[in-house]
Amino acid sequence: MNYQRNAWREWSPEIRGVLRIVVACCSCSTGARSLSASATLPCDGNRSIGAPAMMKYRSLIALLLVVPCLAFAQQSGRTYFNSPLAQQRHLPFSSGVLVGNTLYIAGTTGVDPNTKGAVSAVEEARLVMNQVRRVVKQSGMTMDDIVSVQVFCTDLRDYAAFNSVYETYFHGHYPARTFIGVASLLFGARYEVNGIAVRRAKSVR
Numbered sequence: 001m002n003y004q005r006n007a008w009r010e011w012s013p014e015i016r017g018v019l020r021i022v023v024a025c026c027s028c029s030t031g032a033r034s035l036s037a038s039a040t041l042p043c044d045g046n047r048s049i050g051a052p053a054m055m056k057y058r059s060l061i062a063l064l065l066v067v068p069c070l071a072f073a074q075q076s077g078r079t080y081f082n083s084p085l086a087q088q089r090h091l092p093f094s095s096g097v098l099v100g101n102t103l104y105i106a107g108t109t110g111v112d113p114n115t116k117g118a119v120s121a122v123e124e125a126r127l128v129m130n131q132v133r134r135v136v137k138q139s140g141m142t143m144d145d146i147v148s149v150q151v152f153c154t155d156l157r158d159y160a161a162f163n164s165v166y167e168t169y170f171h172g173h174y175p176a177r178t179f180i181g182v183a184s185l186l187f188g189a190r191y192e193v194n195g196i197a198v199r200r201a202k203s204v205r
Contacts (some may be wrong), residue, residue, distance in 0.1 A: 075174075079139070080098075090136055111127070121161040146175045150195065154181075
């Protein structure tokens with residue numbers, strides 16, 4: 001019962017609304033019980049469908065109709081996340097956007113413009129990955145939900161240094177990834193990372 005309640009809370013308001021409509025339709029179909037037990041629906045000329053079977057067909061039709069609605073509702077709900085820096089500076093973008101079960105992570109750097117003093121390639125890699133993880137956690141996911149990553153780097157000689165940090169944020173399989181060399185990045189950053197995460201279905205225990 002607790003699992004069902006938690007699952008209900010995780011669904012978007014749109015999905016919960018559709019499910020309430022389905023329940024109402026199915027409840028209305030039970031009104032057919034007031035019909036005479038002999039009420040029938042012509043089938044193939046030789047057979048007929050009684051009221052109980054009719055109710056089952058109505059419920060089946062309701063479910064068939066609601067599946068596309070659920071898919072649409074799941075995709076239509078959006079949640080926006082912003083890092084503290086983005087909020088403070090009123091930057092014109094979101095740090096992450098959750099659409100259904102898919103999280104789109106904006107380009108992220110590990111350099112705060114207010115930070116003074118240089119940091120090593122390894123430390124900056126840790127800072128940028130921490131920022132990515134913060135957005136993922138805001139959405140209720142984990143780093144292992146990430147399926148795709150893009151890394152922009154101003155010096156490809158830092159490839160090994162970045163990987164030495166990057167690999168510690170995942171367990172088992174790694175996301176698909178692209179590592180791209182660029183001339184420069186905002187705030188003098190070495191790395192900028194964006195990605196996509198997809199919430200995995202929870203196993204029932």
